[in-house]
Structure formats: structure tokens, C-alpha cells
Amino acid sequence: MRKLAEKAGVSYEQLKKINQGKTQSTNAEDALRIAAALGISLESFMAGEFEGTPTIAIAGKVGAGASVPVFDAYAKGDGPQVICPPGLSPSGVVAVEVEGDSMEPVYSAGDLLFYSRNGHDSVPSDVIGHRCVCEDEEGMGWVKQVKAGDEPGLFHLISLNPGANNIWNTRLKWAARVRLHWPSDLARRL
Structure with a gap:
């Protein structure tokens, strides 16, 4: 509730009173701020419908040319949230x-990629040849096209940008296909 109060820019004490039913009213400006922070309409807020839109956690960043440590930067579900895209189950x-x-012109800095992992430590055969979110053995997170390497257990991580470097014959802890790409200007973060 403190996070919501901070995000909405309203008093924690006022929000707590509303939540506990100790007050039935708030000013219109605070109501609008709280509704926006919840990702719901003012009408839904005023009607007491706080369920809102389903969200998905943003785990962190993934490197597309940039070297980014593994992106599980937050406890599960604790990081920033984005409204779940239509047609995708959260x-x-x-x-x-x-x-x-390195993945230009398909993925640009700031874009969001959505994925699901089938196994925590696996590179399933169905990811080969596809754009994937993956983690290498040094704990770096990448978005690349994954191809089979020169020996079993090794993989080539291919950049789409012709001016960017590829990563050859590296070991991966896991890889998961990108299910959906949202350009940064379309994503609604909470």
C-alpha cells in the first residue's frame, strides 16, 4: 500500500483509511491519481472495483549488444509491472x-520482450533458429537468435544488426523464445 501511495502521490494515511473503510470519501484529484496508479478507470475506482488489469513483472534488462548481468534483479513479482498485452496470459x-x-532494427533499447521458460536450466531444441532471451554460463542475459554451435552443448548467439558482434560457441544455462515484443512507446508501465 505504501508503494501505491507513493506511486499515486497521495498520503499513505489517507489510502489506509480508504482501504480500511474508515472513510468513504476522498477528493477527486486523489481518486484520479489512485485509479491511474492502479491502472483502472476513475469509474471503476469509485465503484470499488479495484481488480484492474492483469500485469506482468519486468524482471530487469537483457543485453542486445550491451553486457548485462542476469536480469532477475527483483524478487519474483516484486519488480516494476507492465499491463499485460491483449491476448497474452500473465x-x-x-x-x-x-x-x-545489436538486435536493431527488430528490437530497440527500451522495448519490452515477453517470454516463458519451460525449464529452469535448459536449452530446448525448439529454440534453435529463433530469437530468444537467454543466460550464458557467466550469468549474462542476452536477447539473440540462438543457433547450434560447432560442438554439442555450444551455441552461436546471432545479432540482427549487421554492424554488431555475434557470440560464437558459448554455453548457455537456459534459453526461451520471445513470445511477444512491445516497442517502448506502446508499453504501459505501472
């Missing part, structure tokens, strides 16, 4: 923010 889905330009 269950088991994670989002990461792109950092770097």
Missing part, C-alpha cells in the same frame, strides 16, 4: 527490457 510470463542495439 501466468508464467516474464518481461525484460532491451538494452543495446
Whole structure:
């Protein structure tokens, strides 16, 4: 509730009173701020419908040319949230923010990528040849096209930007196909 009060820019004590039913009213400006912070309409807020829109946690950043330590920067579900894109179930889905330009023109810095991991420590065969979010053995997070390496257990991480470097014959802890890409200007963060 403190996070919501801070995000909405309203008094924690006022929000607490509303939540506990100790007050039935708030000023219109605070009501609008709280509704916006919850990602719901003012009408839904005033009607007491606080369920709002489903959200997905942003786990952190993933490197597209930039070297980014593994992106599980927050406890599960504790990081920033983004409104779940239409047609995508929020269950088991994670989002990461792109950092770097090696995947231009398809993915740009600030864009969000949504993925689901089937196994915690695996590179399933169905990811080969596809754009994936992955973690290498040094704990760096990447978004690249994953191709089979020169030996079993090794992979090539291919950049789409012809001016960017590829990563050859590296070991991966896991890889998951990108399920959905949202350009940064379309994502509604909470």
C-alpha cells in the first residue's frame, strides 16, 4: 500500500483509511491519481472495483549488444509491472527490457520482450533458429537468435544488426523464445 501511495502521490494515511473503510470519501484529484496508479478507470475506482488489469513483472534488462548481468534483479513479482498485452496470459510470463542495439532494427533499447521458460536450466531444441532471451554460463542475459554451435552443448548467439558482434560457441544455462515484443512507446508501465 505504501508503494501505491507513493506511486499515486497521495498520503499513505489517507489510502489506509480508504482501504480500511474508515472513510468513504476522498477528493477527486486523489481518486484520479489512485485509479491511474492502479491502472483502472476513475469509474471503476469509485465503484470499488479495484481488480484492474492483469500485469506482468519486468524482471530487469537483457543485453542486445550491451553486457548485462542476469536480469532477475527483483524478487519474483516484486519488480516494476507492465499491463499485460491483449491476448497474452500473465501466468508464467516474464518481461525484460532491451538494452543495446545489436538486435536493431527488430528490437530497440527500451522495448519490452515477453517470454516463458519451460525449464529452469535448459536449452530446448525448439529454440534453435529463433530469437530468444537467454543466460550464458557467466550469468549474462542476452536477447539473440540462438543457433547450434560447432560442438554439442555450444551455441552461436546471432545479432540482427549487421554492424554488431555475434557470440560464437558459448554455453548457455537456459534459453526461451520471445513470445511477444512491445516497442517502448506502446508499453504501459505501472
